[in-house]
Amino acid sequence: MALVLTDEQAMIREAADGFFASEAPVSELRRLRDAKDATGFSRDLWKKMAEMGFAGVLVPETHGGSGLGLVAANLIQEAAGRNLSLSPFLSTAVLGATVLAGANDEQQAALLPKLAAGDLLLALASDEVSRHAPHLIRTRAEAAGNGFRITGAKTFVLDGHVADRLIVAARTSGEDGDRDGITLFLVDPKAAGVDIKRTSIVDSRNAADIRFDGVQVDGADVIGAVGEGAAILDRVLDAGRTCLAAEMVGVSAQSFSMTVSYLKEREQFGRKIGSFQALQHRAAQLFCEIELAKSATLKAAQALDAGDTDAPLYASLAKAKAGAVARLVTNEGVQMHGGIGMTDEFDIGFYMKRARAAETSFGDLSFHGDRLARMLGY
Amino acid sequence: MAEPLEEFRDETRAWLEANCPAEMRERVLEEADVCWGGRNVRFKNAAQKLWLERMAARGWTVPTWPKAYGGGGLSADEAKVLAEEMRRIHARPPLSSFGIWMLGPALLKYGNEAQKAEHLPKIARGEIRWCQGYSEPGAGSDLASLKTKAEDKGDHWLVNGSKIWTSYADQADWIFCLVRTEPDASKHEGISFLLFDMASEGVSTSPIKLISGYSPFCQTFFDNVKVPKENLVGERGKGWTIAKYLLTHERSSIGADFGTGGRDTAAQIAKKRVGTRADGALADEGLRVDLARHDIDTLCFALTMERVKDEAKAGQDIGHLSSMLKHVGSELNKSRQELLMSVFGSDGLLWEGDGAHDGDMARAWLRSRANSIEGGTAEVQLGIIAKRVLALPDA
Numbered sequence: 001m002a003l004v005l006t007d008e009q010a011m012i013r014e015a016a017d018g019f020f021a022s023e024a025p026v027s028e029l030r031r032l033r034d035a036k037d038a039t040g041f042s043r044d045l046w047k048k049m050a051e052m053g054f055a056g057v058l059v060p061e062t063h064g065g066s067g068l069g070l071v072a073a074n075l076i077q078e079a080a081g082r083n084l085s086l087s088p089f090l091s092t093a094v095l096g097a098t099v100l101a102g103a104n105d106e107q108q109a110a111l112l113p114k115l116a117a118g119d120l121l122l123a124l125a126s127d128e129v130s131r132h133a134p135h136l137i138r139t140r141a142e143a144a145g146n147g148f149r150i151t152g153a154k155t156f157v158l159d160g161h162v163a164d165r166l167i168v169a170a171r172t173s174g175e176d177g178d179r180d181g182i183t184l185f186l187v188d189p190k191a192a193g194v195d196i197k198r199t200s201i202v203d204s205r206n207a208a209d210i211r212f213d214g215v216q217v218d219g220a221d222v223i224g225a226v227g228e229g230a231a232i233l234d235r236v237l238d239a240g241r242t243c244l245a246a247e248m249v250g251v252s253a254q255s256f257s258m259t260v261s262y263l264k265e266r267e268q269f270g271r272k273i274g275s276f277q278a279l280q281h282r283a284a285q286l287f288c289e290i291e292l293a294k295s296a297t298l299k300a301a302q303a304l305d306a307g308d309t310d311a312p313l314y315a316s317l318a319k320a321k322a323g324a325v326a327r328l329v330t331n332e333g334v335q336m337h338g339g340i341g342m343t344d345e346f347d348i349g350f351y352m353k354r355a356r357a358a359e360t361s362f363g364d365l366s367f368h369g370d371r372l373a374r375m376l377g378y
Numbered sequence: 379m380a381e382p383l384e385e386f387r388d389e390t391r392a393w394l395e396a397n398c399p400a401e402m403r404e405r406v407l408e409e410a411d412v413c414w415g416g417r418n419v420r421f422k423n424a425a426q427k428l429w430l431e432r433m434a435a436r437g438w439t440v441p442t443w444p445k446a447y448g449g450g451g452l453s454a455d456e457a458k459v460l461a462e463e464m465r466r467i468h469a470r471p472p473l474s475s476f477g478i479w480m481l482g483p484a485l486l487k488y489g490n491e492a493q494k495a496e497h498l499p500k501i502a503r504g505e506i507r508w509c510q511g512y513s514e515p516g517a518g519s520d521l522a523s524l525k526t527k528a529e530d531k532g533d534h535w536l537v538n539g540s541k542i543w544t545s546y547a548d549q550a551d552w553i554f555c556l557v558r559t560e561p562d563a564s565k566h567e568g569i570s571f572l573l574f575d576m577a578s579e580g581v582s583t584s585p586i587k588l589i590s591g592y593s594p595f596c597q598t599f600f601d602n603v604k605v606p607k608e609n610l611v612g613e614r615g616k617g618w619t620i621a622k623y624l625l626t627h628e629r630s631s632i633g634a635d636f637g638t639g640g641r642d643t644a645a646q647i648a649k650k651r652v653g654t655r656a657d658g659a660l661a662d663e664g665l666r667v668d669l670a671r672h673d674i675d676t677l678c679f680a681l682t683m684e685r686v687k688d689e690a691k692a693g694q695d696i697g698h699l700s701s702m703l704k705h706v707g708s709e710l711n712k713s714r715q716e717l718l719m720s721v722f723g724s725d726g727l728l729w730e731g732d733g734a735h736d737g738d739m740a741r742a743w744l745r746s747r748a749n750s751i752e753g754g755t756a757e758v759q760l761g762i763i764a765k766r767v768l769a770l771p772d773a
């Protein structure tokens with residue numbers, strides 16, 4: 001497949017860009033942050049995103065979605081990244097919908113249409129430690145009644161404080177770090193024994209710490225086969241990683257373009273600072289790095305959409321590179337803005353904060369470098 | 379669409395299987411394994427000669443050039459298939475040549491009919507070996523300040539001056555050369571693009587020895603060299619445009635060479651030499667991390683090459699990306715060689731001795747240092763990106 005966007009995809013990109021720039025620009029992030037908004041994003045915006053077909057971008061048309069695939073989801077997330085738009089797109093439209101792709105017919109029929117309509121928020125509760133380790137699952141699910149009883153704790157659950165359903169990865173057998181023995185459950189956040197603590201993170205987004213104290217779930221709430229949740233989980237995480245990579249490409253591209261503009265207007269020593277070679281060469285380096293991240297990200301999304309066997313490798317490649325690039329570009333962006341870059345009033349700092357948070361989600365350069373080396377056989 | 383291409387793939391595969399000699403499916407180990415063609419060509423063995431003749435007969439030394447000029451007339455897609463099929467059997471390129479990489483594309487775009495008909499088929503068949511006369515002792519990065527002059531003597535040009543860093547000048551048959559035809563014009567105007575025979579009276583070369591111990595390039599002197607009028611390519615005084623166009627090809631091919639290719643990855647080599655732990659991970663953890671980071675960039679670069687090609691095919695403007703590809707590709711190859719030196723340890727330091735390939739590793743490492751100098755330095759590429767792509771202000 002050619003590594004270029006189709007005409008349809010280019011149109012989605014334009015639509016998404018226009019949409020976020022007008023409906024959810026950086027000033028909106030600032031407003032929600034300053035208001036300490038209880039939801040953390042605008043539900044109206046999410047409704048509009050559903051009308052645009054964004055919420056259901058990965059939901060098949062038979063279930064009311066637009067079924068456009070991960071390349072399209074990436075373009076939406078990239079546009080959101082450029083504008084730092086807040087929404088439950090990643091948690092629900094990408095992670096949630098990808099989990100449900102592995103669900104049975106009844107579950108899909110019950111949940112997917114609502115998801116696509118913007119009426120159902122999902123949150124993936126998988127990580128348990130602060131450095132991403134997807135199979136390190138200590139949360140236990142023991143057989144009880146006609147279902148299971150879940151006990152354990154999850155951290156960094158994106159949008160966990162507002163989700164209508166939690167998707168919980170718990171262990172039904174095996175040791176803490178095993179890939180086998182993980183099972184995925186749909187859990188009602190209002191069920192007895194669920195304790196959700198909202199945390200606010202550096203990028204003004206929300207992730208929750210959640211405890212499960214003997215939470216009873218029905219056998220019908222298992223997604224996929226008991227003990228074989230890792231296969232679904234890995235796919236879900238790779239979709240999420242790829243979308244985060246796309247978002248970081250958007251974050252990088254936009255903060256870079258702000259920086260280049262600043263270099264062209266700010267004067268010191270009687271000339272535009274963009275005429276100093278020390279800054280020109282660093283800016284040119286950043287340009288090259290962003291181009292590399294773009295290629296890897298598009299490839300990963302295409303490979304996942306096509307179900308290629310090497311899709312996990314490309315997902316790791318994209319997440320590793322885009323994360324490293326976003327960190328570099330936003331750090332340099334702040335540096336090249338001088339003192340003003342350190343102020344809260346100026347937007348560049350928001351990009352740096354988001355870059356760091358997105359890099360940390362679902363594995364950073366070290367995690368994915370290690371995973372990639374393993375996949376390449378060393 | 380897909381079907382004729384698959385047919386082409388099957389035919390190509392069958393033809394390569396039948397025609398590529400076994401000796402030409404081995405890794406390139408030494409200089410003599412590379413065939414440069416030319417009047418004084420010395421083939422390493424009969425297989426090398428046969429491989430060149432067979433490929434040239436099909437136009438596959440220059441697969442995308444028009445058939446009329448000795449090319450294969452292949453579409454970009456077909457050429458990609460041919461490259462893939464060659465890589466599959468580890469086939470060596472039949473011919474390496476500045477004529478193919480640089481002059482050919484420039485002639486195709488700017489040459490007149492007579493020049494194309496005269497020079498392109500000889501390049502395609504490997505009959506004439508070309509060298510590049512750009513740099514001068516006083517004009518390296520600042521190429522446009524070159525001084526070698528060509529005076530209009532009515533029926534011929536009279537060339538005087540000196541070039542430096544001319545790769546393989548002592549073995550080349552012809553030179554494509556930048557000369558100043560209008561001494562009073564501004565720096566970028568008044569430069570012309572001239573072709574001439576290195577056997578002309580007044581041309582001499584003097585080899586320069588490199589840190590690798592090899593001496594692949596020369597200082598080249600022109601002392602009252604007479605060049606026929608018709609050897610000027612394009613318009614008089616407008617050679618800078620051609621020079622730049624050619625440089626974008628040189629840069630793309632330097633970058634492209636390093637990114638991918640059918641070589642073993644540094645990690646594969648490391649596994650063999652350093653060994654692995656019980657879980658299959660490389661025994662040296664620090665080296666493993668360095669290799670993984672290198673692989674991330676290498677894979678990203680290969681995908682970027684692919685994306686840029688696909689964008690070009692889709693009609694998007696990619697002209698400004700050649701500096702990026704050159705720069706990133708050069709840095710990657712240098713980091714690969716540095717990593718391999720770490721992998722080889724003290725074996726990598728060997729220079730001369732009894733082993734068949736003693737010194738290869740160290741020489742390859744030393745050679746790679748030139749990647750960010752030749753074809754325009756890293757600093758020059760970054761400057762081009764800053765000014766042309768990012769439109770940052772001049773000092």
Ligand SMILES: Cc1cc2nc3c(=O)[nH]c(=O)nc-3n(C[C@H](O)[C@H](O)[C@H](O)COP(=O)(O)OP(=O)(O)OC[C@H]3O[C@@H](n4cnc5c(N)ncnc54)[C@H](O)[C@@H]3O)c2cc1C
Nearest residue numbers: 266267268269273276277278279335336337338339340342
């Ligand atoms: C936390 C903080 C505390 C501070 N405290 C004080 C204080 O107590 N008192 C006080 O007086 N000031 C203070 N400052 C201001 C500080 O000294 C300036 O921010 C600093 O000197 C940079 O100037 P600038 O912000 O105008 O950036 P600019 O000069 O506009 O620089 C912007 C960018 O261009 C680069 N640049 C500028 N000129 C060149 C050049 N010739 N070559 C290469 N690159 C160049 C800079 O390095 C920077 O990356 C403080 C700043 C901060 C962030």
Ligand SMILES: Cc1cc2nc3c(=O)[nH]c(=O)nc-3n(C[C@H](O)[C@H](O)[C@H](O)COP(=O)(O)OP(=O)(O)OC[C@H]3O[C@@H](n4cnc5c(N)ncnc54)[C@H](O)[C@@H]3O)c2cc1C
Nearest residue numbers: 510511512513518519543544545748751752753754755757
């Ligand atoms: C292996 C090899 C093969 C070559 N083959 C050929 C050939 O076949 N034909 C040919 O014509 N030439 C050839 N060259 C020459 C090559 O093109 C020049 O070496 C190159 O353009 C750099 O010029 P220079 O060596 O004069 O360095 P200089 O221009 O003197 O540069 C010295 C240093 O200063 C830096 N510098 C210079 N100007 C600037 C600036 N404006 N801003 C920032 N930094 C700057 C450079 O980047 C470099 O680091 C070859 C070179 C090598 C190493």
